[in-house]
Amino acid sequence: MNETAVLQLRNVTKKIGRRTIVDHLSFDVPRGEVFGFLGPNGAGKTTTIRMIVGLIGMSDGEVYVQGIPVKKEFENAMRHVGAIVENPEMYKFLTGYQNLVHYARMHSGVTKQRIQEVVELVGLKNRIHEKVKKYSLGMRQRLGVAQAILHKPSVLILDEPTNGLDPAGIRELRDYLRRLAREEGIAIVVSSHLLSEMELMCDRVAIIQNGKLIDVQSLHDAKTVEQRRVTIETDDPLRAKETLESVLSVTDVAVREGEIELLADREQIAVITEMLVHAGSKIYGIRSASKSLEDQFLEMTGSEQIV
Ligand SMILES: Nc1ncnc2c1ncn2[C@@H]1O[C@H](COP(=O)(O)OP(=O)(O)O)[C@@H](O)[C@H]1O
Numbered sequence: 001m002n003e004t005a006v007l008q009l010r011n012v013t014k015k016i017g018r019r020t021i022v023d024h025l026s027f028d029v030p031r032g033e034v035f036g037f038l039g040p041n042g043a044g045k046t047t048t049i050r051m052i053v054g055l056i057g058m059s060d061g062e063v064y065v066q067g068i069p070v071k072k073e074f075e076n077a078m079r080h081v082g083a084i085v086e087n088p089e090m091y092k093f094l095t096g097y098q099n100l101v102h103y104a105r106m107h108s109g110v111t112k113q114r115i116q117e118v119v120e121l122v123g124l125k126n127r128i129h130e131k132v133k134k135y136s137l138g139m140r141q142r143l144g145v146a147q148a149i150l151h152k153p154s155v156l157i158l159d160e161p162t163n164g165l166d167p168a169g170i171r172e173l174r175d176y177l178r179r180l181a182r183e184e185g186i187a188i189v190v191s192s193h194l195l196s197e198m199e200l201m202c203d204r205v206a207i208i209q210n211g212k213l214i215d216v217q218s219l220h221d222a223k224t225v226e227q228r229r230v231t232i233e234t235d236d237p238l239r240a241k242e243t244l245e246s247v248l249s250v251t252d253v254a255v256r257e258g259e260i261e262l263l264a265d266r267e268q269i270a271v272i273t274e275m276l277v278h279a280g281s282k283i284y285g286i287r288s289a290s291k292s293l294e295d296q297f298l299e300m301t302g303s304e305q306i307v
Pocket residue numbers: 016021039040041042043044045046047048
């Protein structure tokens with residue numbers, strides 16, 4: 001058994017009637033990692049998460065939390081798990097702090113000091129004594145996360161945490177999840193149907209479709225040499241294409257309205273940008289996506305619904 005893996009799924013399966021909704025899923029998540037669970041709507045993400053946290057039973061397979069089997073030792077295993085699966089229950093007329101005190105009573109050994117600690121970890125320190133009804137969606141979610149980690153779990157699971165958040169909220173979520181993973185040494189599992197968000201948040205991503213694990217990919221290893229699909233927004237795409245072809249002998253530059261697209265690795269992106277600016281092109285934006293992951297996801301969903 002991998003000693004650093006605090007969450008392990010082994011052949012986790014859910015059948016409802018004749019349908020297999022989750023089909024023999026196996027993966028490990030180590031301490032300190034933000035692990036993405038990516039798949040289109042209906043892929044089986046929520047069902048898998050509900051099995052991990054014991055909200056529904058497994059038809060087959062087992063989940064281990066710190067080596068403890070969830071099926072056989074449910075309560076023992078759940079002491080190490082924090083999760084937000086459905087909307088967390090909050091008392092809107094109480095303050096954030098009062099809500100946390102309320103939840104702290106449900107666990108033994110949560111001190112006042114621990115409450116302060118989680119409040120700081122999720123960045124709610126300045127607003128914690130305000131009533132929850134005044135909180136934005138992002139703040140409510142932070143409070144939910146604070147609540148879920150009060151008892152110092154080793155695994156934190158969030159089902160579609162970016163739903164309803166604006167880009168700034170998503171960036172903040174990413175920042176504090178990374179801090180949590182690092183500072184508390186938690187393994188964090190986040191699900192999403194959006195590749196772009198996963199790329200921002202996660203160290204590794206598992207792709208699932210129709211309940212099956214398609215692949216697990218690392219997003220940060222070897223990033224420097226990985227070919228990425230790069231889109232550059234520019235004032236004159238044709239001129240930009242010519243510049244790249246003549247100066248850098250880059251071939252396969254696709255021209256679209258207001259932008260060009262090409263394949264390049266991370267270092268090449270820097271050179272390309274410099275060349276374009278030097279040649280007088282205006283650059284309004286640069287986007288890049290890990291090619292293999294995006295292609296795989298596009299093939300899988302069969303559309304261009306990635307945003
Ligand atoms: N209780 C249930 N009974 C029957 N089918 C279900 C039930 N729960 C989920 N499903 C089906 O299982 C599939 C996976 O659902 P879900 O896990 O919610 O996907 P995701 O979270 O990836 O969008 C969907 O086709 C859904 O309709």
